[in-house]
Amino acid sequence: MDTQVTLRFDLASGAVLWLFAAFVVTFGVTRAIVRLIRSGKGPFRDTSVGGVHVHHHVYGIFLLLGAGLVEFVYRPGTPWLQVLAAAFGAGAALTLDEFALWLHLDDVYWTEEGRKSVDAVLIASLLGLLLVLGARPFDDTAGEGRVAFAATVALNLGFSLVAILKGKISSGVIGLVVSFVAMIAAVRLAKPRSAWARRRYPPGSRKLERARARFPADRRGRWQQAMDRVAGAPTRQKS
Structure with a gap:
């Protein structure tokens, strides 16, 4: 019984680490790319479909839904659990990086109101770090x-x-x-x-x-x- 509990905890801890790492890396890369787009440097450009600008939180939402659905339906073990965790973390970063947009229902990314996105990412990052360090206040x-x-x-x-x-x-x-x-x-x-x-x-x-x-x-x-x-x-x- 103790071995099973330890195994589940180890798997969960590994998944949380992958989730947190993917979250931080995706946010950093995303901010670097959007700043290059803003300055007109590099090969990156805004994505449009039929004349409609597609914000990157759209990709994040699909990643979150896909990773969550596969986890709930198949309950995979290692290494697919870590892959899903990384996908979920990346999706969360893409979504929270535009938190202010879906909060205000307006493109406020580069305005003062857009700073709410950074605040949301910082809060999520700190909570994720606490989980990585083993904070489980409601655990047995x-x-x-x-x-x-x-x-x-x-x-x-x-x-x-x-x-x-x-x-x-x-x-x-x-x-x-x-x-x-x-x-x-x-x-x-x-x-x-x-x-x-x-x-x-x-x-x-x-x-x-x-x-x-x-x-x-x-x-x-x-x-x-x-x-x-x-x-x-x-x-x-x-x-």
Whole structure:
């Protein structure tokens, strides 16, 4: 019995590693290609079918559906399990890289709103890394303290979610690993354009004015500058 559990865990761990590696590599290659297309360099061009631009999340959706369907129907063992995991990871990267497009139902890839795609990829990457490192809060392997551990993880996820809703993406992502970062971000002032501020800071309120003073619209911190290097700088809108 223990041998069977260990074997299943080893197979799952290997699949998660392949999924995570494919996710990270696909995102990096995809961003490199779209930046070359944007700059007009290299052999790559946008794909169109019948005059309709085909975004790369379309390929990602088909990869996700195909890999998931084959896994559910055939339940293959190694090495096909790892192949399906890699396909699923690649599909997830292609899909999440355009998360902002299917969130806004508009081509906002190179706008400030398009940064939500990068945020989604970073969150997924960190969660994937935690799984690769063996984080299984709801597994039987957690022992007698698994309920308390799962509750702690859930609380930490709550702080991270609040931080992200307040527009502090970096703090929310880092807080998934370093909990006090998310806790501090969750209790401090939200950014004025965040979902939290739109719902809880009424127009003309003191909190909204404080948020605008604390986070000017043209301010780009070190995190945003780092993301510009990774994902490409967003197009500046003319005022």
